[in-house]
Amino acid sequence: MIKQISFAVVFAVKLFSFSIYNLGDSRDKALLIVGGIHGDEHGGYLTPALFIQEYKILNGRVVVIPNLNTESIVVHQRGVNGDMNRKFENLDSSDKDFQTVQELKKFILNEKISTLLNLHDGSGFYLRNSRNWGQSIVIDKEIAGEVSLKNSAEGVVNRINKNLPKEHLFGVKNTETSQDSYLEMLGSLTYFAIQRGIPSFGVEVSKELDEVKRVLYHLEVIEQFLRESNISFRRNFELNEDILSQKLKDYGKVTINGNIELPLNNLKKRLNYFPLAENNNTFQFSHPLGKAIRVKNRFDIYIAHRRITSLYAQYFKLDEIEPEDIYIELDGNRTKVDFATTSSLKFKRSFKVITPPDIRANVIGYRSRGNETNIEIPSSKIERRFAIDLAETLFRVEFYRETNFIGTIILINEL
Ligand SMILES: [Zn+2]
Numbered sequence: 001m002i003k004q005i006s007f008a009v010v011f012a013v014k015l016f017s018f019s020i021y022n023l024g025d026s027r028d029k030a031l032l033i034v035g036g037i038h039g040d041e042h043g044g045y046l047t048p049a050l051f052i053q054e055y056k057i058l059n060g061r062v063v064v065i066p067n068l069n070t071e072s073i074v075v076h077q078r079g080v081n082g083d084m085n086r087k088f089e090n091l092d093s094s095d096k097d098f099q100t101v102q103e104l105k106k107f108i109l110n111e112k113i114s115t116l117l118n119l120h121d122g123s124g125f126y127l128r129n130s131r132n133w134g135q136s137i138v139i140d141k142e143i144a145g146e147v148s149l150k151n152s153a154e155g156v157v158n159r160i161n162k163n164l165p166k167e168h169l170f171g172v173k174n175t176e177t178s179q180d181s182y183l184e185m186l187g188s189l190t191y192f193a194i195q196r197g198i199p200s201f202g203v204e205v206s207k208e209l210d211e212v213k214r215v216l217y218h219l220e221v222i223e224q225f226l227r228e229s230n231i232s233f234r235r236n237f238e239l240n241e242d243i244l245s246q247k248l249k250d251y252g253k254v255t256i257n258g259n260i261e262l263p264l265n266n267l268k269k270r271l272n273y274f275p276l277a278e279n280n281n282t283f284q285f286s287h288p289l290g291k292a293i294r295v296k297n298r299f300d301i302y303i304a305h306r307r308i309t310s311l312y313a314q315y316f317k318l319d320e321i322e323p324e325d326i327y328i329e330l331d332g333n334r335t336k337v338d339f340a341t342t343s344s345l346k347f348k349r350s351f352k353v354i355t356p357p358d359i360r361a362n363v364i365g366y367r368s369r370g371n372e373t374n375i376e377i378p379s380s381k382i383e384r385r386f387a388i389d390l391a392e393t394l395f396r397v398e399f400y401r402e403t404n405f406i407g408t409i410i411l412i413n414e415l
Pocket residue numbers: 038041119120121
């Protein structure tokens with residue numbers, strides 16, 4: 001399944017088992033970044049996800065696939081159906097990756113792709129041991145068509161090495177795929193693309209490095225390839241480990257069925273009695289690697305391979321209401337409620353929900369004998385342990401019409 005994101009300059013095409021994000025001018029030839037072909041290589045999929053959220057393409061075009069092997073990313077395995085990066089030459093139609101591989105091949109052949117980058121985290125350090133892959137730009141041969149892959153890769157390597165500590169320097173690894181010992185690479189994505197005239201490179205950052213460093217180095221390599229392709233871009237932050245570490249911890253939000261906007265940072269691992277529909281629930285994540293997986297009576301919410309929380313469902317029929325029919329007073333200030341965008345409602349001392357007579361509210365953590373609308377509820381009367389987050393500041397208020405569920409708002413109690 002594919003998710004949508006609400007980032008303004010980006011849209012995700014919803015036809016594939018993986019997501020495709022078009023950034024920049026769609027009429028141009030594109031630099032294609034493929035992430036997540038191997039599901040246990042964090043840098044390889046966290047980097048393109050961050051790129052989609054944080055980079056703006058000013059001139060030219062970049063297409064990003066952050067999650068090619070979605071199924072393997074969630075379970076954090078190289079490939080649940082074997083190594084996908086060996087399946088681009090010949091593949092039996094019964095192979096479980098067949099559809100994904102075919103979709104990507106078709107996409108590459110139908111689009112105007114100027115350069116392809118396939119992102120990996122590789123073993124060790126190539127410059128210390130040439131059998132290793134880490135810290136290298138991988139090419140399948142020296143010349144492809146009229147392009148010297150070697151010269152391009154060396155140019156990128158020389159420029160990024162200027163700023164790297166000695167032990168993390170990159171090298172260019174030529175697998176000479178068509179002739180020698182790396183015969184298994186004939187089935188690789190880059191080799192497939194090169195055979196079709198597209199200059200392609202594997203980007204391998206060392207698995208010996210922590211996640212933040214891997215993303216940092218992947219981004220530095222990508223930026224060099226963008227410069228080489230004359231694609232101009234903007235990022236509104238300095239490229240360093242402190243800032244990247246913060247950004248990688250931001251899981252964003254998920255909008256569920258259009259009637260709950262759940263913030264995903266710092267959540268408790270388990271949320272009970274979570275109102276959902278019995279079937280066909282929709283989950284729209286702001287993070288490109290967000291995914292909801294149903295396991296019996298619960299829905300596990302993932303960002304990449306990390307389980308953020310589990311929603312233990314209580315099933316309801318869904319009902320709709322005009323949003324302007326519900327108000328909330330936060331410390332005496334009245335606001336309209338819109339269920340799809342309500343995770344930033346803040347109060348300090350007290351709040352009051354105001355609804356039409358047929359709408360009932362349930363403030364989770366507040367004990368009362370009856371309807372909880374149209375009464376002032378002081379923050380001191382809410383039991384903290386019912387908060388959805390670890391800091392115990394976020395509280396659910398649910399709305400119902402008779403036995404049907406209408407929506408939830410999340411209130412932030414600023415202390
Ligand atoms: Zn890999």
